[in-house]
Each structure stands twice: as structure tokens, then as C-alpha cells.
Amino acid sequence: MMAEIYDMLPKYLQISAYLRELIERGELAPGAEVPSERELAAQWKVARPTAAKALNTLRQQGIVHSRRGSGTYVTDRSALMRENAPRYGPPFAEDDSVTVLEAAVVAAPREVAEAIGLPRARAVIRKALSISPSGSTTLITSWYPVEFADSATRLLTLERLPGGALRYLESVIGRGPAVVRERIGARLATADERGYLALPSPAAVLVVHRTCRDADGRALEFRTAVHPPGHWVIQQEYSTSSAADSRR
Template sequence: MAENDDVVPKYLQISGHIRALIERGELAPGAEVPSERELAARWKVARPTAAKALNTLRQQGIVRSRRGSGTYVAERPALLRESAPRYGTPAPESRSVTVLCAAVVEGPREVTDALVLPVSSSVIVRKTLWVGISGSVELTTCWYPGGFAGTAALLLESEVVPGGVARYLEAATGRAATVVRESAGARLATEDECRHLTLRHPAAVLVVRRTCSDAHGVPLEYRETVHPPGGWTMSHEYSASSAADFRR
């Protein structure tokens, strides 16, 4: 049993186990996933808990349900990214990085929810400013569970983590990010964001939120990256057969 099984919700343990089977190839695309009834019996949980585990995988696009048939591993990739997430990769030489903040604070509700922590838990916050030689700029704020302060002390240093945060966290905690969830939206920049991004207030910005979780579904990092107007675009390539809007 994993060391953190006592604190990880059961439905996340179940979904993480199924996801690991898929990633190892033990459940191939198109293969049937155990039913709610089978999962409830195998894991000794109530049916709603098993249903929540399967729904988590559906929301991640990892499995698909067929009415009256069952749940199956999704045929992948139905949706391809233009490029892989930049989680933890070293900064290119063409960009400078300034760590504006590195501290342990009381986590805002949005952050503790994303990291699956109790309300008002302590978290590590790191805020960095990235500036490219072309003038491109972005402001990134990352949050980590407060417990990492004892095992990953470099997160509290006002310096760039050598080799990138992802590699460092894996080496320091023995846990690697295997699942990345992203969402993007626009809002008005805060005064602090306008100051760092040299924008006139009010200004609209693009905000990309990302949660990185380990193989058990336990979040390792929650980050919010703020891009100024015209500084970033999101592109996707997908199969027309998998896009409902395309078939209308």
C-alpha cells in the first residue's frame, strides 16, 4: 500500500490505479474497464465511490462510457496538443527568470481545493516573472503542499531550481507528475499583475491554470500563469471524427 493511501480519498486511489494500468499498457485503448459493481467489491467501497472514480477518469478523457454496454479505455489521442506542457522544464537561454516570492502561506480556498487539502492549510507559493529577449513576458504563481517544505526545501529559495521543479520534486519526494490538467480563461489583471507585466490598468489577460498530479491522482502542484494581451495563443489539433461541433 502506498504511504499516502491513508490521506488520499478512496476514489482517487481507484482512479489512479486504473490510470496506471492504462499507462503501463495493461489496459489497451478500447479495453473494457471494471464496472462500478466490480470496483466496489474489489476495493470494498460503496457504489457511489466507485462511480466517482470512473467519473474522474471520464472527465480526464481517459475512459468513455457506452450506454448499455460499459466503460472503455478511450481511443487516444482524440485530442493532440501542439506542444507538451512546459511543466518544470528549464528556462530557455533566451528567457530570464526572476523569483519574486518563495514562502509558506495560508492557502487560498481555490488553491487548497486544487491540491485536495483541508481549508486554510499551509502551502508553498512561488511567484516568478519570465521575460524573453523579444519582449514577451509572463507571470507564473505555483503552489505546493506545505508538507514539501521539509523534503523539497529548494522551493523556498528565491533562486531558480536547477534542472527544473519537476525533476527536483521527483528526486526529493519520489513522486513524479503523470497527469496534467489545464484550463484557460480571460479576466481583468490585478494591480500587482499590471505592475509586473507593465500593463495599464484595467487590462485583460489570459490565465492558464494547471494542476499536476502523481500516479495516485494526488496533486503535486497547482499553478496559474498570466499572459498579457497578444502574448500567447493556444492551438489544438484533433480528429474531425471525434469533434461533435465539426459534424453539426
């Protein structure tokens, strides 16, 4: 059955799916070199651009990465950590009421600078307040490397960007997130957060930190989402190694 499904896919997707299975089964371990474009083209009897497209598909998914002048290798983070990847979309639902509170180039806090490896002490900030139809509120603060200020100029406007700021950034620079890392914790709200979220003092909040990097490990966004008490909903869906085993 799986072979029949593969046959229906474009050739480059057949190749990338085959390589992905090798990685998930451990036949290509983290750090191992994957076949080159030339080797894949010969093995699959396809043109070099088709083989290159297959490798680029895996690269965009964060499963492999390239080293200049060397080759393409399985990422150390393992393809099985990919469960976060589909969750990097817009932080707001389409029917949410969103107010962009701040959009500017400012001094980056140390936590932000360390999270995305900023070479300079300044960054682009976008802060927004979202209110869902049910009345739940979320305060979202997103940070971007300051070099994006010149090319992705709409990051500095107080407008809601269709598809979200990260999607907009991807359309401008031609690079999207391949690795997404999230940390979740609880703490007391700051004075500013209490003001935006209309909370008493003291008040506990749920905080989600998310860092997005491209296939080469370059930071694209660091986001903090602050959720007030009473509206904490986190849903996660995980893929495990057994998923690869079940396809054999």
C-alpha cells in the first residue's frame, strides 16, 4: 500500500520520503551524511534539479542541513522532534479581535538577545493584544533580528498582517522556520501584563516562549505569549518512532 502511495507522488517527494524513513528508522543517524545530489540522481534515474529539490524539502523541514563545501547531513535534533513544526502559524485566530500595541526598533532585553543570538543590542518588537469571541485574552510579544527592519518594513506598522507577522517575514526574505522550540512555564504577571490583561495584583499567568529558526539555524523570531488564568488550553500532537515502524 505504501509503495502505491509513493508511486503517486512527484519523484522528488518519493526521494525525500525514502530518505526520511531511513532517518526515522535510524539507518541514517544524527550527524550522518546523506547521499549527494549526484548520487541520488544516479540512484533514482532523475535529473540533478529533482534530486536537489528532494534534499531541499528535507532541509526546509529541519531534518537535514548543509555544510558549505562538505555535504548534507542529518540534523542533530532528529526528525522525530518535528512535532512542533506545524504549530508555528499565526498566533491569532481569524475571528479574534487583534490590536497591535507596539511596532518599533528598540533595545532588546538580554533574554531576547540570548534566545535568538542577536549580534547587536537592538531588535524589532511587535506587541499585540488578542481577544477571542469567547472573551479570552492573550498578550503576544514578538521579536525579530534588527536587520529585517529594512527589508520587511511592514513589521514596523501597527497593522494586523494577514497570515501573521512570521508568514509575512517568510514571504519577504524567502526563508521560513524549520526548527521551532517552545518552553512553557507559569509566573506572576508583571505590572504591564496586568494592565493589558485587566488582572488583579498579584495574578498568575501562563507564559509560552517560542523560538523559530530556519534550516541553517538562523533565528527568525522569538515570541512570548502570556495567557491569563482561566483560559489555559495547550494541545500537542506527537509523532513517535513507532509511526515509522508501523509503515514497514
